[in-house]
Amino acid sequence: xxxxxxxxTTEPYYRPLGDEIALFDAAYATRMPMMLKGPTGCGKxxxxxxxxxxxKQPLITVACHEDMTASDLVGRWLLxxxxxxxxxxxxxxxxxxxxxxxxxxxxxxxxxxxxxxxxLTDDRRILPLEKRxxxxxxxxxxxxxxxxxxxxxxxxxxxxxxxxxxxxAIDFRYPAPDVEAEIVGREARIxxxxxxxxxxIAERSRHLKGHGLDEGASTRMLVNAARLMGRGIPLSQxxxxxxxxxxTDDAQLREALRDAVLACAA
Ligand SMILES: Nc1ncnc2c1ncn2[C@@H]1O[C@H](COP(=O)(O)OP(=O)(O)O)[C@@H](O)[C@H]1O
Ligand SMILES: [Mg+2]
Numbered sequence: 313x314x315x316x317x318x319x320x321t322t323e324p325y326y327r328p329l330g331d332e333i334a335l336f337d338a339a340y341a342t343r344m345p346m347m348l349k350g351p352t353g354c355g356k357x358x359x360x361x362x363x364x365x366x367x368k369q370p371l372i373t374v375a376c377h378e379d380m381t382a383s384d385l386v387g388r389w390l391l392x393x394x395x396x397x398x399x400x401x402x403x404x405x406x407x408x409x410x411x412x413x414x415x416x417x418x419x420x421x422x423x424x425x426x427x428x429x430x431x432l433t434d435d436r437r438i439l440p441l442e443k444r445x446x447x448x449x450x451x452x453x454x455x456x457x458x459x460x461x462x463x464x465x466x467x468x469x470x471x472x473x474x475x476x477x478x479x480x481a482i483d484f485r486y487p488a489p490d491v492e493a494e495i496v497g498r499e500a501r502i503x504x505x506x507x508x509x510x511x512x513i514a515e516r517s518r519h520l521k522g523h524g525l526d527e528g529a530s531t532r533m534l535v536n537a538a539r540l541m542g543r544g545i546p547l548s549q550x551x552x553x554x555x556x557x558x559x560t561d562d563a564q565l566r567e568a569l570r571d572a573v574l575a576c577a578a
Pocket of ligand 1: 351358
């Protein structure tokens, strides 16, 4: 099977925040399973895309969700004209052919689904396909990477301790203001001052976290606002569409966010 469709051929822009590139390089060298922790929209997916490009490895991404079953990851028998044929799932494909498999938002998946990764993430490095009676030894290039947002953690929705402990982790957070402005400016091709204003708005929104807001505005949201502005939408309207309205339905919180936009725009 060819994984050409999963190869990243042009460099995904990633602005390092610390020594995470060197750390991931070292982890990949020993095929250590990695966990990327941090709030939504802070660069985890972009980082793994950048690393896959750097390491010249195909990247197979799975967005995890509640209804996902082990079969969605490992594969299933499907009925077709010739009878039943086995179809590898995305995890089995990555294990067999050698790729980085990125399970995005792993806590969304049920715990009975996540346990399929256990034999892959210890010294065995195998994936059992129970329904097919096959054990796939992981290709030497295979690596498992997961993302995890600690903010959404709850007792019913958390990784099992025995799953967590298989991974080395990198903490991601929103970048320092000047770095975040650099990222927003570069991603949306807008002037540095506008980017700085957007970052100031985000900072204020992040102070509202815990005061009714689950998360403040993410880097992703700032990039969206900046892109709207690049198309001629004024700041207040761009911020409304890209961050205020998506973040909350609460009238008072929206007002507080709009005040933050006004204060920073002045
Ligand atoms: N360090 C970074 N370097 C480059 N772009 C970044 C960085 N951090 C965030 N971004 C921007 O923010 C967006 C959202 O980041 P993403 O990686 O999708 O977040 P998540 O942590 O939710 O996976 C990216 O598409 C990119 O535009
Ligand atoms: Mg992501």
